[in-house]
Amino acid sequence: MKPVIIGRSSSHFTRIARIFAEESRVEYDFHILRDMMSPKPEDYGGNPALKIPVLKTPSGSWFGALNVSRELWRQSSHKPDVSWPEDLTEPVSANAQELVLQSMATEVTLIMSRVSGGTENGAHQDKMRLSLGNMLGWLDENAASALNVLPAGREVSFLEVSLYCLVKHLEFREVLPTAPYTALTEFCQRFGTRASCAATVFRFDT
Template identity: 55%
Template sequence: MTDPTPDRTSAPTLIGRSSSHFTRVARIFAAELGVAYAFQVVPDLRSVDAADYAGNPALRLPILRTGATTWFGALNICRELARRAPAQRRLVWPEHLTDALTANAQELAVQAMATEVALIMSQLAGTPKDDAQLAKPQKSLLNMLTWLDDNIHAAREALPQDRDLSYLEVCTFCLVTHLEFRSVLPTSGYRALTAFCDDFAQRASAQATAYRFDAP
């Protein structure tokens, strides 16, 4: 749906779940940018009715509704929130990452989030953890976390030092804390990622968006 004259004065509605890492990415951006929004919970991730996902044909969340317009996916939503922000902030988006180190870190952070979603959805479907089909995504997730742990420090050093916020850091924080929250795997052994998360967790935006399961 397109809205030729977007109304950026009324508060948008974020459709998602408080237990979702992609939703938390959007919420952290909203908090950092000072953009108010209403929150609408998607009650059941197993629903196959697009209406439960604000019309997102991918049957995924988050979605942002702004008047007659809907935005699918965390990155689109964060960009729209930035357009609505009352003040300009120094934001680092994926397309700003033009060296292999930071660009690969961004790719792997988002891919790890997607792989984790696939593992959680298979768990919801009743697939046992030792099912042969899960061996590759499980190994892939471990490989990506090891890579991110080895490279997060250097990648952060390579980001513009005067940034207020980067999509890479928000995704990485939401990924690692979500792995613990959903008991997908313990993360304390990933020392660099843990140190980064401890640091990022000091932000008011992180503290205001702690994961929790919404009431059914």
């Protein structure tokens, strides 16, 4: 039985998991969560947080992009050399990982309030947008140094995959213009040549 990823083709956290499936050469069935506003944990593979992605395997459900990516890697017979977040032992790379994941979470909050008809104005929304811009600015300045200290022999890293998914998603959902972030744009052009990126392009599920 193939593992099942529950997610959406437009979701950046789901794309991280799907890129790891491709990099690990693990086949999976993709179950699209049709209603992002569903209040039922069973629609999210039992995830009480009501979030995607979730991976369903015979041993149980795995909640969240990092858990899903690790489990796909464990199931892989190819087992690519992956640099995981715990391997980031320099402040610049560890902080880059933190800011990528925080940016993704901030983006989710901004988009969910947009699509659910909530307010897009107000002091906290303004602060979230300021925070997101600050984080992108920091990442643009520091991405090269952060990527430089990754192990040279790695095939791929969680940092690169998540950074790529973040920047491409900001463009896809038009949350903010990414062209001014030239270092991040160049990184995406380089990293985006991988087959795993081409196989998982963002799109809206119909």
